[in-house]
Amino acid sequence: MHFGSSGIRETVTGEFLETAYRLGLSLGKGYRNVVVGGDTRTSTPALKHALLAGLLAAGARARDAGTLPTPSLAFVARHFDAAIMVTASHNPPEYNGVKLWNPDGSAFSDTQRSMLERSLASPYVYPNIVWEGMTESHSYPLAVEEHLERVLSDFPGKFNLKVVVDAGGGATSHVTPYLLGRMGCQVVSINCQPTGLFPRPSEPSPENLATLTQVVTAVGADLGLAHDGDGDRLVAVDEHGRVVPGDKLLVLIARFLHAKKVVTTVDASMAIEQAGFQTSRTRVGDAFVSQELKEGGDFGGEAAGAWIFPRVSLCPDGVYAAAVAVSIASQGKLSQQVDAIPSYPLLRVSFPASSSLLAAIDSELMKLEPASVTRLDGLRLDMGDGWLLVRPSGTEPKLRLTAEAISLPRARELLDGAIRIIESCRQKTAAGAVRP
Numbered sequence: 001m002h003f004g005s006s007g008i009r010e011t012v013t014g015e016f017l018e019t020a021y022r023l024g025l026s027l028g029k030g031y032r033n034v035v036v037g038g039d040t041r042t043s044t045p046a047l048k049h050a051l052l053a054g055l056l057a058a059g060a061r062a063r064d065a066g067t068l069p070t071p072s073l074a075f076v077a078r079h080f081d082a083a084i085m086v087t088a089s090h091n092p093p094e095y096n097g098v099k100l101w102n103p104d105g106s107a108f109s110d111t112q113r114s115m116l117e118r119s120l121a122s123p124y125v126y127p128n129i130v131w132e133g134m135t136e137s138h139s140y141p142l143a144v145e146e147h148l149e150r151v152l153s154d155f156p157g158k159f160n161l162k163v164v165v166d167a168g169g170g171a172t173s174h175v176t177p178y179l180l181g182r183m184g185c186q187v188v189s190i191n192c193q194p195t196g197l198f199p200r201p202s203e204p205s206p207e208n209l210a211t212l213t214q215v216v217t218a219v220g221a222d223l224g225l226a227h228d229g230d231g232d233r234l235v236a237v238d239e240h241g242r243v244v245p246g247d248k249l250l251v252l253i254a255r256f257l258h259a260k261k262v263v264t265t266v267d268a269s270m271a272i273e274q275a276g277f278q279t280s281r282t283r284v285g286d287a288f289v290s291q292e293l294k295e296g297g298d299f300g301g302e303a304a305g306a307w308i309f310p311r312v313s314l315c316p317d318g319v320y321a322a323a324v325a326v327s328i329a330s331q332g333k334l335s336q337q338v339d340a341i342p343s344y345p346l347l348r349v350s351f352p353a354s355s356s357l358l359a360a361i362d363s364e365l366m367k368l369e370p371a372s373v374t375r376l377d378g379l380r381l382d383m384g385d386g387w388l389l390v391r392p393s394g395t396e397p398k399l400r401l402t403a404e405a406i407s408l409p410r411a412r413e414l415l416d417g418a419i420r421i422i423e424s425c426r427q428k429t430a431a432g433a434v435r436p
Contacts, residue, residue, distance in 0.1 A: 051086065
């Protein structure tokens with residue numbers, strides 16, 4: 001069982017249930033006071049109770065926070081030694097998974113995950129469970145309310161806006177509409193009945209939000225908001241039904257927060273630096289943004305919709321981001337604010353190739369004469385008038401290529417140049433001309 005930066009995600013099987021029990025047992029030995037919650041997937045109750053059984057068998061105290069968004073659970077983790085969220089985030093409904101959180105809302109570190117991996121990889125030996133050391137599990141019903149009260153403390157005014165909320169049947173289905181109602185908004189809810197049979201694909205990508213964009217324009221809303229299955233992501237739609245590009249939403253939120261230092265990933269747009277922020281870049285993955293924010297920063301995020309507000313929690317918080325988006329829209333037409341941010345052509349493609357090929361193309365890419373090179377996650381070549389990123393996929397035998405520049409022809413030139421180099425090196429490698 002492998003823990004990625006976002007925990008475990010797998011299709012649900014009996015073996016996964018057994019792993020959940022063993023994970024609870026392993027965690028309970030080192031973390032003696034743990035809160036557990038989950039999203040709306042049909043398999044979540046079974047996995048959650050397997051985790052609780054393991055925790056209790058280890059003699060740990062366990063609290064069940066019920067069905068709730070990930071950021072709500074991570075927020076109340078401050079009262080515990082650790083928090084466990086049963087969710088597969090934006091994956092299809094046949095998947096489920098586990099996310100692990102520290103008291104400050106940060107995801108478990110590489111060291112923490114490695115310790116659990118070693119424990120789960122070792123042959124299973126029935127533990128010496130002592131009945132006198134077991135305790136009973138209690139509910140923790142106030143996690144969502146605690147989280148919402150913290151959000152509302154930063155937004156005390158009333159916002160006379162019409163907002164369409166699409167929760168995708170996930171864990172925010174009752175939460176975000178309730179929050180925005182308390183903020184004074186007129187809320188139109190779609191896909192806000194909690195269900196493990198998601199009414200739309202759980203990932204809030206533009207191609208999955210056709211209904212939301214249509215409803216926003218049909219009802220004359222000021223904006224639309226969409227979440228993924230566990231509510232750690234937020235995507236916005238302007239009053240014309242256009243999905244707001246994630247890089248531009250990042251700039252809008254950073255400006256609203258009066259942020260000075262912003263943390264984002266190596267594949268985010270150069271528009272962030274152009275907007276005047278001190279920018280720190282990390283590997284792709286919100287867990288890496290969160291870890292960097294521990295070292296300092298006012299705000300962080302990924303263009304896919306993960307927004308982190310470190311003064312609240314180090315967990316991506318789509319619920320808090322919804323309140324921020326409403327506040328931004330109250331300052332003027334969202335479309336006008338978005339259009340005022342410069343756009344730079346950004347191209348993304350995937351190229352079939354093994355990750356080992358990256359080392360072979362390194363020296364060839366240097367012939368493009370970059371102004372600077374970043375090796376945090378693959379290779380990012382900054383060219384002055386644009387940049388090129390070549391990084392291996394974490395899930396497929398592919399290289400992910402991203403190019404952005406001040407003009408579309410320049411972006412295409414960078415991308416085509418990288419493709420030619422990769423294809424040439426791949427052919428030489430296949431012919432045995434390039435040694436690893």
